[in-house]
Amino acid sequence: MKKLALVTGATSGIGKATAMLLAENGYSLILTGRRAELLESVKKEAEIKHKTEVLALNFDVRDKEAVASAVESLPERWRKIDVLINNAGLAVGLNHIQDGVIDDWDRMIDTNIKGLLYITRAIVPLMIERGSGHIINIGSIAGTEVYENGNVYCASKHAVEAITKGMRIDLLKEGIKVSGIRPGMVETEFSSVRYKxxxxxxxxxxxxxxxxxxxxxxxxxxxVLNRPAHVNINDLVIMPTAQASATYVNRVVQ
Structure with a gap:
């Protein structure tokens, strides 16, 4: 029987790449995203290329009613979720704290923290019913570092780090694995969104x-998902070879 993975923020970047790789490796997928056309495109690509079943749920993780409604309306066969990839997240703006744009702050906090919490709150009871599951939260090296103009984004990823640790403790007796992956510089839409x-x-x-x-x-x-049942990768940091920290990068002069 195929395992079922739910991937948030699946319309591009890490979310889309993860969806495709999981489909290639025999997973059925529930994909979520805000951009309906892109979401449908990823769904069709996974279905055609990898011959897997895909359910697309078009909502914004910031909308707690939409999250709850989407999960509550899942048909029975789509409720047996083995894996939750909390990938949806973003950075918006690069301002000193005194010049911060409050709408940017709200967008980051509502997506990176509250959105992760909303979807986790909806899915975890389904995993507890079955006594198994694996949650992977995509954080950032900003979850343990702070840099100039990164104030609220870094704070939001610090929160993800704390939530991941707390989640692991809370779900320990439920047989549910919780892992955190903290990437450094990844070339996706991330910087385009940050620079608006x-x-x-x-x-x-x-x-x-x-x-x-x-x-x-x-x-x-x-x-991380392929480790044996008795092994959990709690925390994994991954950076380019040319990066040592959030602020130390070895650039070749061009």
Whole structure:
């Protein structure tokens, strides 16, 4: 019987790469995302390329009613979720705290923290009923580091780090694994969103280095999922070879 994985933020980047790799490795998928057309495109690609069943749920993780409604309406065969990948997240803006845009703050906190909590709260009881499951929270090296202009984004990822640890303790007796993966620089839409669509600025983030790509994180997720039942990867940090920390990057002058 195929395992079933739910991946949030599956329309692009790490979410899409993870969905495709899991489909290739025999998983059925529940994919969530805000952008309906992209979500449907990923669904069709996984179905055609990997001959797997895919259920697409179009909602924003920030909307707690939409999250609850989507999960409550799952048909019985789609409720047996083995894996939850809490991938949906973003950074918006790069401002000193005194110049911060409150709408940006709200968007990061509501997506990175509250959205993760909403979907986890909806899915975990289904895992507890079955006495098994694996939750992987996609954090960031910003979950343990702070850098200039990263104030609220770093705070949100610090929260993900704390929630992951607390979740692991709370679910220990339920037989549910909880893992955290904290990437460094990954070239996806991340910087484009942070710079609010300024792709020229976004490209400069990765100039002079070979960054990670979404597929690198997807492969890491698969590695974590493929450990034996008695093994859990609690916390995994992954960075490009050219990066030592959030602020130390070895760039080749071009």
């Amino acid at each position: 669509g300024d792709d020229e600025l976004a490209k400069k983030t990765y100039q002079g280095i070979s960054p990670l790509f979404a597929e690198d994180i997807a492969q890491t997720i698969l590695f």
